[in-house]
Amino acid sequence: MIKILAFDLFGTLVDTSSISKVFPERNISKINSKSFMETWQSKQLQYAWFLNSINKFEPFSDLSIRALKFTLKIHSIELNSDQIDRFREAQLQLDPFPDSKKGLEVLLKSKNNADYNNSRKLVILSNGESVKTDKLLSNISLRRYFDHIFSAEEVRKYKPAKELYILASERLNISVSEIALVSSNLWDIAGAQSAGMQTCWINRKDKKTNEELDIKADYVLSSIEDLKQIL
Amino acid sequence: MIKILAFDLFGTLVDTSSISKVFPERNISKINSKSFMETWQSKQLQYAWFLNSINKFEPFSDLSIRALKFTLKIHSIELNSDQIDRFREAQLQLDPFPDSKKGLEVLLKSKNNADYNNSRKLVILSNGESVKTDKLLSNISLRRYFDHIFSAEEVRKYKPAKELYILASERLNISVSEIALVSSNLWDIAGAQSAGMQTCWINRKDKKTNEELDIKADYVLSSIEDLKQIL
Numbered sequence: 001m002i003k004i005l006a007f008d009l010f011g012t013l014v015d016t017s018s019i020s021k022v023f024p025e026r027n028i029s030k031i032n033s034k035s036f037m038e039t040w041q042s043k044q045l046q047y048a049w050f051l052n053s054i055n056k057f058e059p060f061s062d063l064s065i066r067a068l069k070f071t072l073k074i075h076s077i078e079l080n081s082d083q084i085d086r087f088r089e090a091q092l093q094l095d096p097f098p099d100s101k102k103g104l105e106v107l108l109k110s111k112n113n114a115d116y117n118n119s120r121k122l123v124i125l126s127n128g129e130s131v132k133t134d135k136l137l138s139n140i141s142l143r144r145y146f147d148h149i150f151s152a153e154e155v156r157k158y159k160p161a162k163e164l165y166i167l168a169s170e171r172l173n174i175s176v177s178e179i180a181l182v183s184s185n186l187w188d189i190a191g192a193q194s195a196g197m198q199t200c201w202i203n204r205k206d207k208k209t210n211e212e213l214d215i216k217a218d219y220v221l222s223s224i225e226d227l228k229q230i231l
Numbered sequence: 232m233i234k235i236l237a238f239d240l241f242g243t244l245v246d247t248s249s250i251s252k253v254f255p256e257r258n259i260s261k262i263n264s265k266s267f268m269e270t271w272q273s274k275q276l277q278y279a280w281f282l283n284s285i286n287k288f289e290p291f292s293d294l295s296i297r298a299l300k301f302t303l304k305i306h307s308i309e310l311n312s313d314q315i316d317r318f319r320e321a322q323l324q325l326d327p328f329p330d331s332k333k334g335l336e337v338l339l340k341s342k343n344n345a346d347y348n349n350s351r352k353l354v355i356l357s358n359g360e361s362v363k364t365d366k367l368l369s370n371i372s373l374r375r376y377f378d379h380i381f382s383a384e385e386v387r388k389y390k391p392a393k394e395l396y397i398l399a400s401e402r403l404n405i406s407v408s409e410i411a412l413v414s415s416n417l418w419d420i421a422g423a424q425s426a427g428m429q430t431c432w433i434n435r436k437d438k439k440t441n442e443e444l445d446i447k448a449d450y451v452l453s454s455i456e457d458l459k460q461i462l
Binding site: 035038039042043045046047049050052053054055056066067069070073074157158159160161162187190191194209211212213 | 266269270273274276277278280281283284285286287297298300301304305388389390391392393418421422425440442443444
């Protein structure tokens with residue numbers, strides 16, 4: 001039985017590649033923006049897990065900017081600090097996937113239904129800072145679907161370290177096995193499984209970018225809208 | 232005082248990009264081999280630190296092949312299992328940097344000198360498996376310079392986790408502060424510093440690929456040959 005649906009944010013509810021909206025004015029459209037995004041996103045995770053490895057922590061938005069600076073260097077692009085700040089702002093304006101709002105709407109309705117188990121909650125479990133996550137979700141009108149935002153900064157460890165998954169269980173006073181993580185990121189599924197959660201892997205498309213990790217999620221769905229099927 | 236010089240292997244003593252020797256027969260020369268290597272190497276670290284984050288371990292050569300498969304997928308290259316095995320073999324035939332042997336030769340001579348403190352040792356501290364590290368070093372005639380090989384598999388944690396740096400100190404019965412890590416990888420320098428080691432960053436060239444990490448090594452040298460200056 002799933003009592004809590006815990007959603008990953010980046011790449012699961014919002015499309016991180018939509019930050020390329022700021023590329024035309026940044027001379028990045030001249031180069032391969034797909035390859036640029038791949039390097040940047042991969043480096044973000046690498047730095048997050050580097051910090052996990054040496055037991056240090058810094059806010060995800062700072063780490064993300066360092067990963068951006070590395071990526072710019074690799075792609076021989078020079079930006080001044082004002083231009084880099086525009087990237088920071090753009091991270092608060094990422095587009096939701098088309099199925100995110102529709103799916104969340106259905107889940108909210110079923111939750112508000114009178115004969116529904118009131119203990120069910122929708123929460124966010126993100127490596128991003130809670131203030132920024134709150135702002136991003138508000139900007140794109142998704143904030144109202146969620147009861148809580150749990151952020152890596154509270155435990156000073158990045159997913160897939162077990163601390164953040166466990167935190168949700170402790171704060172909500174629900175067994176970790178009654179929480180299902182919803183994520184498009186296989187490494188996140190792996191972390192949630194290690195921590196004892198149920199797992200729903202949202203696999204929208206692009207099998208090319210799926211990690212080469214030997215992981216089996218409890219549920220594999222192709223959209224947030226399909227989540228209603230498993231409840 | 233530096234009593235032990237602990238060398239990183241990949242990218243510090245051997246040139247990992249020399250694996251591109253196998254590229255012509257693999258159709259990889261058609262694509263950008265630099266970008267291919269960047270994705271592969273970055274993914275190797277990412278997977279290593281992913282495993283650190285969830286407290287799991289697998290041998291580096293297996294992890295490296297998974298990172299290779301991901302990289303092939305991203306670059307739309309199909310290889311059969313025989314061709315992938317050729318990559319495994321090629322990893323045991325990487326070229327040393329031109330200054331590696333010259334520098335190690337000088338250090339060995341100074342070590343064998345009669346008026347020299349006999350406690351000084353040269354060791355390897357690598358994320359690679361010890362058997363494979365031994366073989367690679369033998370294949371390129373570098374094995375004889377080293378008294379010990381310390382490998383991530385012994386502690387089941389990858390650098391920059393502190394366990395491997397500490398292991399060297401415990402096994403050699405030398406204070407961790409009397410060991411200097413020699414590495415071209417800034418993340419490795421960061422780990423060694425966190426564990427309490429002295430650090431020598433070998434920064435040969437290509438500042439473009441230097442990590443965006445705010446780290447100051449105790450010594451910054453441009454080749455292995457320059458190590459004699461700090462002893």
